[in-house]
Amino acid sequence: MPIRAVIWDIDDTLFDYDSADREAALGHLEAEGCLAAYASPEAAFTHWRDVMERVFGRFLAREITFAEHRRERVRTILAVARPGLRLTGEEADQWYARYELRYEAAWRIFPDVLPALDALTPGYRHGILSNSGLRDQERKLRAFGIHDRFEAVLCADELGLSKPAPEAFHAACEALGVRPDEAAYVGDRPDTDALAATTAGLTGIWLDRCGAVPAPTGIPRISTLAQLPRTLLGEPV
Ligand SMILES: [Mg+2]
Structure with missing residues (x-):
């Protein structure tokens, strides 16, 4: 047929996506004072991407909504990169939105x-x-x-x-x-x-x-x- x-x-x-996400994630982690927690930018991006794949998998399995997956990504990243920082849901949304501005600029x-x-x-x-x-x-x-x-x-x-x-x-x-x-x-x-x-x-x-x-x-x-x-x-x- x-x-x-x-x-x-x-x-x-x-x-x-890969180039845009890499450029935005590394710029954002640096601007938020998170990059120094990692041995190298490559280690930071590997962590960023591992967290995304794992948490996005929970969205695809319908365990969480798309909006919840974003907050979970933020909190999972920050647990390693800024362990003392505790964000409210709204603050997590704002943290993600700041990444998104960079991400869209790199489209x-x-x-x-x-x-x-x-x-x-x-x-x-x-x-x-x-x-x-x-x-x-x-x-x-x-x-x-x-x-x-x-x-x-x-x-x-x-x-x-x-x-x-x-x-x-x-x-x-x-x-x-x-x-x-x-x-x-x-x-x-x-x-x-x-x-x-x-x-x-x-x-x-x-x-x-x-x-x-x-x-x-x-x-x-x-x-x-x-x-x-x-x-x-x-x-x-
Ligand atoms: Mg694809």
Whole structure:
């Protein structure tokens, strides 16, 4: 069955999350007097990212809300970086908001995104399926001027479902009015994006920008979105 729709991940697929988060986290930790608690900036960022992955996992498991996950991230970081500091919920929100200002200032879209969307606009419907929060992701898409390229934007907080659950991919297909075997999903994670989409009956495509980890077998792999049009046609890149 030919592919009629492309469903996209956002972070580290359309948007350079890793660079923005690194720049913002280190600047923020320094400004808040937290960086000196770590052996090096790399150690600080490793801790920052470990805390994010762990606490975000609790949000994806629906143990806490998206807003609660932010407060928990702040408190878990500060327990190490400023052990004497005790913040109220509101103060934790403000601490996170100061990070967010830096994070938004560091937002960058990958240079291959607009050419790929232009090349794929005639002929394909486009949607978003992200494990993050809808408000944040829609702001990103608007900031990059690409929000209206997508007919549907589905995010884990509003959807109540997250990747790798097949139901999350099926909801995105339904929103675009296509069957799973008529849709491709493009994302930077081989497991929760490409493999999970394939398991759900879509064509999962792994965008491997770094070439850092072994590829799951049987999953189409591209290193730039310039290779996507041919991959959607089942042609070698
Ligand atoms: Mg991603």
